[in-house]
Amino acid sequence: MAFPTTDIVHHLAACAAETRYEDLPSEAAEAAKKSILDTLGVILAASGTEPAVRGVIDLVREGGGRPEASVLAFGGKVPAMAAAFANGAMAHCLDYDDQTPWGQHCSSSIVPAVFAVAEREGGVPGADLIAAVAAGQDLFARLRRNVGWRKDWNLSTVLGVFAATAAAGRVLGLPGERLADALGIASMQSSGVMEVVAGTGSDLRAMYAGFSARGAVTAALLAQKGITGVPDLFEGEHGVFRTYFGGTYDREAILGELGTDYQGGGTLYKPWPAVGTAHSHIHATIGLMADHGLATDDIDEIRVHVGDYHDLMCRPLDARRAPSTLVDAKFSLPFLVAVAAVRRTVRVSDFLPEALRDTEVLDVVRRVVPVPDKSLDWTMELPPGRVELRLRSGRVMTRTGINVPGSTEAPLTWDDLTRKFEDCVAVAMTAPSVRQARMTVRLVRDLDTSDDATEIVRVLAAGQRDATTGH
Template identity: 60%
Template sequence: MTEHLDLCHHFAKFAAETRYDDLPKDAIEGAKKTILDTLGVTLAATGAEPAVQALVQLLQESGGKPESTVLGSGGKLPAMSAAFANGSMAHCLDFDDQTPWGAHAASSIVPSVFAIAERMGGVSGRTLITAVAIGQDLFARLRCNVGWNQNWNLSSMVGAFSAAASAAHVLGLSAEQTAHALGIASQQSCGTMEVIFATGSDLRGMYAGFTAKGAVIAALLAQKGITGIDTLFEGKAGIFNVYFGGKYDREKMLDGLGVRFLGGTTLYKAWPAVGNSHTYIHATIELMKEKGIAAKDVEAIRAFVGDFTYTMCTPLEVRRAPSTLVDAKMSLPFILGIAASRGKMTIADFSEAALKDPDVLSMAAKVVPVQDPEQNWTFKLPDGRIEIVTRDGRVFGRLGDKIPGNAEAPLTWEQLSEKFVSCASVAAIAPSDAGIARAQMLIREMETLTDATGILRALT
């Protein structure tokens, strides 16, 4: 009879019953790398992104029981508030990890599980690794097997369920309670892609905070006995029918559930900008190196764009000179202006000063989008293509293949450690060098920890 149960019950049983010993090596490594990466980019956001400061201030003013750490602030708030703050900061630089197919799981999952773990106390490293691996797997299964039309923001819509499952696992909820938590989380499963496409809004940077907060609330309410929705995903007005027009692949979602974990496929970003731009960043930087093109020699940069990347270029004049850092990370002309004028890209390249940098703005004005249906985002992120026209009339082209951080060239532990140190160093209240080193060590050895929240204490 179990095959007739709504998918929420299958997912809940998986989340409740999976144990550390069930995880393959790549899922364990993926979860640990994700924890390191997410904590790092969250710290960086406290000092590098003004868009979330008002949110953190509001939560601090509201106060409450000091249960869970707000990174970079030196203080604690109730678990749901800490998840709200840390989730917002985890995504706002667009430096957090992503699946090979796009969308972000960790910025909802990691803040949720750490907030719950600190509230509880004494949560082992094995439990947290398992919780993150569960959430990563469910996120990818949902992400890959629904009929998405670039309408719903999958990172928040799908993230609500994956993060709730992770939080429920940390709490030790039963399968029945976890199913209730998933149903409760549906009340926070929302957000359209207009938050991504539109300009001038701070919400694009902080949406993961709403999802993380919702996941914590859902798990805690289920623990208190609040019931969910038995037909959550597949009912007449369930998630799949309402959000995706009934287009979903049940068999693929269940295939290998509990045996094959997809978190090991997670990709970690080398550059703090929207994932679709990385192929263009790499193509630009490498082409200028390979052909010996100096910034002063560039007459024009043609960026061949598909459906999604075209939105990153319109309206063109606004994208060439974005007014906010949130918009800058979604503006392909500005991103390529940085890459071509500086030959590299770091967190420091996205600053208030950079928005007014004449060299970057001059180069961004030379970026010309060329629509190309072969660059449409159908499933896997396509390899972007650029052409650079020099002042003497020569034209050089390149695909953005083998991008640092993608499946062909994944970031190593050493590279992720360098990224972590770089991110932590720009936090509003930067951890000590000793604390940064200790946090890295604890994460690498996380399966041995009896209380994994010592990682956060090392960073405060």
Template identity: 50%
Template structure:
């Protein structure tokens, strides 16, 4: 696994960049573009193929679930549907066909709408923008095989991880948006069979849309969170189509005088680690899939709470205080504390430690059905959330790997019960199996605004699990649109 550069390593970033430019004027974008254009299905190890197929099933599932469970996605769906246009690609769940860029915009927003989408073991979300963009282009182009789609997914995931893990991130930019546009557009270019030169140009084009800060996640009161994945997906589709038509990008996108690494990441990046064993080692084989529809950093606390309730005969009313031990990132999920204890929107609820921990303790579980708008008014959940107290502990800081969380219950009779949220389901320590992923997909498909018929659900599951034999991936989408 790549190491997060920090401390003395950040000095090495600048040295790395300067040595590279003295020896070779070729920007990193050209290396990444060559990988994207040259990679073939037969180059992928079985684990990377399996991860790409799981990501396809998972992402299509959470898009369907969001169509029925997240009201915040509806304004965007209405806007895209009203605008109409050439019928190139499908809006999942809601139905209808619109231009490919618009479909990617709608489906990307759905994919991250529940915060139920996959993530890397180091956090951040490639698939919620990557998969909608690729599916929209596959429909637009037609005749895209399962092997071609799987290869493109793997390319996008691999480049996302290598960029995400080897830049100096200070919890400022939204990493999924700041690096996801480049990995996403590279994957889209691979799907369309563009040359490495065209893909490099597409990266330059899409750079004009990169951005978004962590305030959209740290702040409260908005419902913008799912929207960023839609914007990324739309930008990737538009950029790659422009490059295909001859639009030119820029030669020194990443490492130029005002390149991405200097402007976005203070010149802190590790070029060698980004390219180390690229094409022979696939870090994307470790992609993870969520058990619960909430921000990934909350999952260690959700797991700890569920296990506390399972392992101990707890009466909720007997709890005096719930302590959550938090580091730098998780602390933001408890502040401002009063607002976090009573979130006003579903997206705020999913980023609230008091609310998610209380919900897990009260329900003893958490499914797509438990995390609904009705839960925002659940008297027992809100009463327990009001008893949550954060305790800062820097040992729970997020230093690349998502940290374990700890939950401690202080009972009215003086007892104290604590649990560390280690070996969380859906992490590399306890990866989600195909059987569990199929169950998650079934629940999401049932939660869709137009529930998918049972026979179609099983057919989609079977098709995706064996998608490398599929001659046209439109066959899959025809069952769920």
């Protein structure tokens, strides 16, 4: 299909505006529903385990305003922009949210944005919410795959704000022209450097999705009120592609099969609450320990072979071996491998303050040694990880993590995601009951038949009231 030479923003906006649930491939519709359940669960888990979110919640409540949309886990309603900020700040907190096969996250921006707008608007059918999420995921995948990736930008926010804006605009029913304006407005919130992700000692890595979710809602609502955007947003002389990516992008690939091939269908879901680029090492470590019946006392050294991005998770090595915060622990390859060796899994509870001081884990982490390996550099797909165990007996065994749970080769099922959701809500600040959790799962799975998508939020909010009042 030939596209006019007008800026890509107009084609992407028109596609998002015209996306209908009935036209979605089944994989894309299912991925959107899975992402809704997965993101809601991670938000609830973060509310009870990440202390830093309290500052965000306090600030949002201090701001007051019209009670338009819910603050999950903490209760109460605030303006839609503030709710998107609060829920978005929790959505990536545990690094447990979904990702594309090429890395980076968009649902942690999209889902808080669409629910905030849906609650403000009222009466949004579930099928429309699914279509909105699918449109946003598709836009993100198309941009993520087909720009000249520079690893100094945090693409989860630089591009995520556009995905969330497209989704929020679709919920509002903006026509293509207005949605293009919204994407232009969203460029004011397109930001984020990788130092936020790779550096130590900051809370921002946990809560960056809050900024893109809030920016998306702001942009969509301003466009609804008639504010115009940037006609040549992506391909202009000073547009996004030249500014962020040196003018390197594949126009034909970005627009190829637009409106028929919804690329969010390939979304991946995490079995472990840790940075996705560590999952291959985690899987390899668990497999070696389990298959050979090893105890940690058997290990003399764990050599983790690392490419360029893995290496970021190992520097500075002393700090990575003794992370002081939940956020730093989730981005520490030595710590994650040590947890995998000790626990043979990685759980939310492994990042609580007392767990960061676990002497058995810290003893093993001192034996984790990174080994540079350029063959494991991150190019497009998430890079594999190789683990080499050197035992006190002199034996050496090596494994590369393949067929990792949650990968394209071994995707998580609805049953897997349901168990994950139930585990997440159990540690929420105010946990829904088992009945309410199961009702939420059912509502999400049947969302395409719902007359009002925000019934999901009301069920969760009822759980918060019950936990607060004791009824």
